[in-house]
Amino acid sequence: MPAERTTQDRLYDEAAGTYGAALGRLARGYEVHPDARRDLLQEIHLALWRSLAGYDGRCSLRTWVYRVAHNTAASHVMRQRRARLHGLVNLDDIEDLPEAADAERAADRRLTWERMMALVHRLHTIDRQVILSYLEGLDAASIAEITGLSPGSVATRIHRIKHVLAAHFQEGSRNDR
Amino acid sequence: MTAEPSLDRDAQQAWQQQPSEALRTSVEDLRLQTRRFERQIAWRNRREYAAAALAAALLARLFWHEPDTFVRIGAALTIAGMIYIVWQLHARGASRQPSVELGMAPGLEFLKRDLARQRDLLSGVWRWYLAPPLPGIAIVFIATVRAHPAGSGRAWPVAVAAAAIAAIFVVVWRLNVRAASGLQARIDELERPTR
Numbered sequence: 305m306p307a308e309r310t311t312q313d314r315l316y317d318e319a320a321g322t323y324g325a326a327l328g329r330l331a332r333g334y335e336v337h338p339d340a341r342r343d344l345l346q347e348i349h350l351a352l353w354r355s356l357a358g359y360d361g362r363c364s365l366r367t368w369v370y371r372v373a374h375n376t377a378a379s380h381v382m383r384q385r386r387a388r389l390h391g392l393v394n395l396d397d398i399e400d401l402p403e404a405a406d407a408e409r410a411a412d413r414r415l416t417w418e419r420m421m422a423l424v425h426r427l428h429t430i431d432r433q434v435i436l437s438y439l440e441g442l443d444a445a446s447i448a449e450i451t452g453l454s455p456g457s458v459a460t461r462i463h464r465i466k467h468v469l470a471a472h473f474q475e476g477s478r479n480d481r
Numbered sequence: 482m483t484a485e486p487s488l489d490r491d492a493q494q495a496w497q498q499q500p501s502e503a504l505r506t507s508v509e510d511l512r513l514q515t516r517r518f519e520r521q522i523a524w525r526n527r528r529e530y531a532a533a534a535l536a537a538a539l540l541a542r543l544f545w546h547e548p549d550t551f552v553r554i555g556a557a558l559t560i561a562g563m564i565y566i567v568w569q570l571h572a573r574g575a576s577r578q579p580s581v582e583l584g585m586a587p588g589l590e591f592l593k594r595d596l597a598r599q600r601d602l603l604s605g606v607w608r609w610y611l612a613p614p615l616p617g618i619a620i621v622f623i624a625t626v627r628a629h630p631a632g633s634g635r636a637w638p639v640a641v642a643a644a645a646i647a648a649i650f651v652v653v654w655r656l657n658v659r660a661a662s663g664l665q666a667r668i669d670e671l672e673r674p675t676r
Contacts, residue, residue, distance in 0.1 A: 325501040329499060350511055351580055355582075355584040371584050376583060382595070433588045440496070452589035
């Protein structure tokens with residue numbers, strides 16, 4: 305006999321229905337390997353459902369969903385980082401990363417996108433939360449609420465992200481012609 | 482004044498239009514997974530408690546059958562140290578962040594709290610994991626050396642074994658302290674005023 309649906313279950317259905325695709329994209333921003341990404345996404349959904357037992361409406365459901373997703377993914381990154389021993393960088397250092405070895409490969413827009421994703425995967429957690437939220441189209445106030453950064457700090461980071469993204473996509477577009 | 486880059490909109494569009502990887506799951510699946518996960522944790526805990534109980538039983542046997550009082554005291558102290566470690570593991574496992582914290586805490590706060598929790602676990606490893614069994618182990622070794630005078634030929638292997646165990650304890654402690662320093666550096670970075 306199916307269990308009675310609780311408020312927690314109904315909130316989960318609403319959250320998964322509205323933000324399911326966004327959660328899939330978010331997992332892509334934290335995990336590059338497809339199998340590990342599926343596991344992470346599963347972990348996010350499980351954490352979301354369990355967390356909703358304590359949702360009291362103090363923040364919007366959207367903020368709650370993104371917080372759970374980013375915090376779960378941050379824990380995942382910390383575990384992976386210990387396992388793989390690779391270093392992460394700050395947004396301020398992103399331009400110092402080495403250029404693609406083969407200039408011709410960068411002519412492909414898809415590869416430009418992949419390179420962009422590689423940069424995202426090397427960012428420290430908080431910078432990654434900002435860039436992924438920005439790519440999702442969230443405004444600075446929403447990003448501040450999700451990340452806990454001050455609105456000013458978010459604005460500074462977004463400004464920096466815009467330049468980094470524009471630089472990469474400008475290069476990709478030029479090479480497409 | 483620099484012009485606002487416009488191509489970042491392309492990036493947002495490309496990001497949001499990428500093939501969806503939405504997960505197909507249901508509340509019933511999640512409920513089952515939760516139960517499975519809780520069973521795994523309970524099974525893991527039972528295994529750890531069983532291993533500790535086995536080691537304690539061997540030491541208890543030593544306590545009952547060993548004529549040397551020092552060895553018996555050492556065995557009793559080692560058992561007490563092990564009980565303390567198991568209790569600490571149980572308490573630390575029980576105080577893990579509940580799922581609701583994932584939604585309550587903004588990213589920065591969650592990250593700092595998680596890093597601080599790991600830092601405290603590592604920096605305190607000497608106090609709650611390494612030190613408790615040491616008095617008992619040391620007394621057992623001293624009693625064994627006392628029972629076998631230097632000329633008997635058995636004192637040296639015991640001394641070498643004691644030195645090896647001490648070296649392992651020191652290396653584990655140093656590695657944990659170093660890891661805790663790394664975590665503290667990360668917390669400091671997150672707390673910089675520009676953040």
